[in-house]
Each structure stands twice: as C-alpha cells, then as structure tokens.
Amino acid sequence: MIKLEHVTKKFGKLTALSDVSLHVGEGEKVVIIGPSGSGKSTLIRCINRIEEPTEGEVFIGGELVTKKNALNIVRRNCAMVFQSFNLYPHMSVLQNITLAPMKLQHKTKREAEEIAYKYLDRVGLRDKASARPSQLSGGQQQRIAIARALATQQKIILFDEPTSALDPEMVQEVLDVMVSLSQESITMIVVTHEMGFARQVADRVIFMDDGAIVEEGEPDAFFENPKNERARLFLSKIIR
Amino acid sequence: MKSMSPIAWWRFELLFSDWRLFGKAFLVTLAVSGLSLALALILGMIFGLLSRSKYRVFRIIARVYVELFQNIPLVIIAFFMFNALPYANIMLSTMTIGALGIGLYHGAYISEVVRAGIESIPQGQFEAANSQGFSYFSTMIHIILPQTITIILPPLTNQAVNLIKNTSVLAMISGGDLMYRANSWAASGSSSYAPALIVTGALYFIVCYPLATAARAYEKHIINAGLVTAATEDAIVAVTDSE
Numbered sequence A: 001m002i003k004l005e006h007v008t009k010k011f012g013k014l015t016a017l018s019d020v021s022l023h024v025g026e027g028e029k030v031v032i033i034g035p036s037g038s039g040k041s042t043l044i045r046c047i048n049r050i051e052e053p054t055e056g057e058v059f060i061g062g063e064l065v066t067k068k069n070a071l072n073i074v075r076r077n078c079a080m081v082f083q084s085f086n087l088y089p090h091m092s093v094l095q096n097i098t099l100a101p102m103k104l105q106h107k108t109k110r111e112a113e114e115i116a117y118k119y120l121d122r123v124g125l126r127d128k129a130s131a132r133p134s135q136l137s138g139g140q141q142q143r144i145a146i147a148r149a150l151a152t153q154q155k156i157i158l159f160d161e162p163t164s165a166l167d168p169e170m171v172q173e174v175l176d177v178m179v180s181l182s183q184e185s186i187t188m189i190v191v192t193h194e195m196g197f198a199r200q201v202a203d204r205v206i207f208m209d210d211g212a213i214v215e216e217g218e219p220d221a222f223f224e225n226p227k228n229e230r231a232r233l234f235l236s237k238i239i240r
Numbered sequence B: 001m002k003s004m005s006p007i008a009w010w011r012f013e014l015l016f017s018d019w020r021l022f023g024k025a026f027l028v029t030l031a032v033s034g035l036s037l038a039l040a041l042i043l044g045m046i047f048g049l050l051s052r053s054k055y056r057v058f059r060i061i062a063r064v065y066v067e068l069f070q071n072i073p074l075v076i077i078a079f080f081m082f083n084a085l086p087y088a089n090i091m092l093s094t095m096t097i098g099a100l101g102i103g104l105y106h107g108a109y110i111s112e113v114v115r116a117g118i119e120s121i122p123q124g125q126f127e128a129a130n131s132q133g134f135s136y137f138s139t140m141i142h143i144i145l146p147q148t149i150t151i152i153l154p155p156l157t158n159q160a161v162n163l164i165k166n167t168s169v170l171a172m173i174s175g176g177d178l179m180y181r182a183n184s185w186a187a188s189g190s191s192s193y194a195p196a197l198i199v200t201g202a203l204y205f206i207v208c209y210p211l212a213t214a215a216r217a218y219e220k221h222i223i224n225a226g227l228v229t230a231a232t233e234d235a236i237v238a239v240t241d242s243e
C-alpha cells in the first residue's frame, strides 16, 4: 500500500530523515516510536506530501507520488490526524466534517451530512454536531478530528501523536476510538508513545532514531526484548 | 458693535446660514471616503495575498507596492495626480484623484493588515486543509480568509478611520471636501476660521468616533470569545503603526 524507497529529507543543513525505506501493507497497523527529533513526524508528513522528500521515492497503491501533479493521488488515499487537532475554529463540528466531502468529493449536503453523522456516531459525539470546536474538550476535539479524517473515506489514515497534547484523563477516550478503528481494513500509521495501544493494535512497531529506522518488529517482541541499544535505553525511560 | 472674538456667536450664525455648502462638502468627503475605502480594501486584499504567495516575484511586487506607498506622503500622490499628470494629458477630477490616490495609499496599509492577519493563522490550519486535499486557493477561501477577516476587522476599521481623516488632503487641491470648504469659506468671507474648523471637526468626529468605538468593542468581543489572543491582535495593529 505504502512504499518508501531511500527517502531523505533535509531542512537546510539538518538531515531529518536519512535514507529511509519502508513498506506498509494494505490494512496493516504500524506504530512508530522514537525520541523527540528522530524524524517520526517528518516521515509521515513525507508520506502525505505535507513535506517534500529531498531524495527518494514514495509510492502509494503502486503509484509514484513523489513527482509533479501526483498530489491528488496522495489526497485520494491519505487522511491525517494531528497532535494539535487543527479543527477549523470558525465552523461547527458538522461543517468541519462535511467541508471536504462537499467541496472536494462533490457530495451533496445531504450525502455529506449522512456520512458525517455516521462517523460522529463512531466517535460517540453525534450530540456535538452543532457545537463549535472551542466549546469542546481536547479529547472531544481530537475525536472530531478523527471523524473528519474518516469522512473522506480514504484507505490510509496517518496519526501524528494524537494523544500527546491531551490531559491524561482524556487520552483513553481517543485511544478507544483508534482501537475500534483498527478492527477495520483501513491502513494505519500511528506515531505514539502509548505502549498499551501499540501492543493492542500494532502489527509492527518501528523505532526511529536520528532520522533512521533502527529497529522494527512485532510489538510484544520489541517491547520485551529490544535488540537495539538505543531502543532499549529509550524504552527504559518511557515505561514507568 | 460686533464682537471680534474668534468664536463670537454671529460667526456661527453666518456659518449656519451657509449650511448647504457644508452639507455638500460633507457628502463629497463621504463619497471620496467610500470610493477610496473600496479601492483600498480591494488592493489590500490582492497585495496582502500576493505577499504570501509561494512565487517570489509576486512577493516582490507586493513588497514594492507596500514600501512605496508607506514611505511617501499622501500629499505627494495627490499633487502628482493633480499637477504632474495633466502634462501627460491625463486630467483627473479631484474626486477621482481622491478615490485613486487615497485608495492606493491606504491599500498599502491594508495589505500589511491582511498579510499580518493571514500570518497569525496557525500553521496547523494550512496543514489540515492541505492534508485534506484543498488547493491553495480553496484553502484561502474556505479556511484561512474567513478566520482572517474576523481577526483583522478591528485594525481594518482603524484604517477606515485614518482614511476618512486623510481625505482632508483634498483641501490642498481644491477638492470641494469638508476641509477645503471650511478653510475657503472662512478665507473668502469673514475670517470665521474657528467656527468653520470646529463645526467641520465635529462632522469628522461624528463619523470616526462611532467607527473607532465599534472597532474596540468588536476587538474585545473576539478576544473574549477566544477567537484571537490580545497579543495577536496587538501584533496586527502594530504593522500599521509606522503611519
């Protein structure tokens, strides 16, 4: 489904990603962990072309997307959920969710709202349809952001630390939504340090350090017995 | 014997007996204000957007426009159109000069307000829109500009107030506006400058004061509603402080 070949991303002199190759199968759930600045965000932002790789190639569904005019292929296939939610504050929850289906997928208002309510039900927030994002808690905002991402019905969903901006008591409600989502055939790449979540849903855990993938494996094997020294050090720090 | 005091009552009576003249001049000022504000808003929006373009040449064009008109006196623009352009066989009415000149001049300030407003929208909004597949243009139309307009309405209103006051530049080219009328009426008659200036000043005031007050009230409202922070609002206002 997603294939990165020798992807390098530089910001000026700084190399955020160096020669990363990665293959993610259709329907696979991949969790990415690693210390701050290791390039996790940059990696998933290169997949949906918010960042342009400096070198290397990205394929989605067999199609090369790191070329001119390929953005539409990415947008047809990838949705993204951000650490800071990024809901549109001037719109109601319902408008947030229906905007892209209506403007980009040319659905009628009725169709778009039908889809929106379906996903509002999924995240358990149907009664917030007419609220403004600013009236919602962080956890609720992130669940709406997930509903917004789902409403365009793409095959891939990327999460960049979806729970790390949340108060601790709100983390679980968002993780619950993501766990239930993982039961579906959608391809998920999740940057997160939530080990419980990773063990529960991930087919594979990827550990990044210094712009490179330094270890990957099944979650149980990885968390219990990481082979890489830096991965071991990192895990010892975050597991309390 | 008539009192020679500059604010003697008979001077006011004389003024009120000529109220039609002042009424007409007031309308000229309002018309020039309206036309030049419309032009300034259009120019400000266009150049404000150009200054955020990903193409360097557009950013340069916007920069040149802004710097040019922010760094010359408005009077130069008016005199240029009034005294210099006729030698190129371009004769403009004073009304046109007012609309064009003041529009161009304030368009530069409004452009900076628009630019600062767009820049104050968090990067995450652009990224969310981008990740959903919105083009630059539809991102602006559906997501960025609606938020920008809320934020920049108070500084835009302040610009409108400055613009209205600046229409008084027309007095220097016999533009028939309020300022011109006040001065020429007093000069050509009884030298009743004080009443003329007090009354026309009051007319400017009754237009500008409600606008300025409304801008402050709206600013307070959007800050309280959490749509913008006071610091952001201050930063946007500050870009036009060079005026």
Ligand SMILES: Nc1ncnc2c1ncn2[C@@H]1O[C@H](COP(=O)(O)OP(=O)(O)OP(=O)(O)O)[C@@H](O)[C@H]1O
Binding pocket: A011, A014, A015, A016, A034, A035, A036, A037, A038, A039, A040, A041, A042, A043
């Ligand atoms: N737009 C940018 N301009 C310049 N440098 C950047 C940019 N984005 C990321 N970087 C740099 O690239 C490196 C990798 O950043 P990235 O955000 O991918 O790390 P991360 O693993 O997601 O970290 P975190 O856990 O803090 O989110 C960092 O050194 C960061 O400072």
Ligand SMILES: [Mg+2]
Binding pocket: A040, A041, A042, A160, A161
């Ligand atoms: Mg990150």
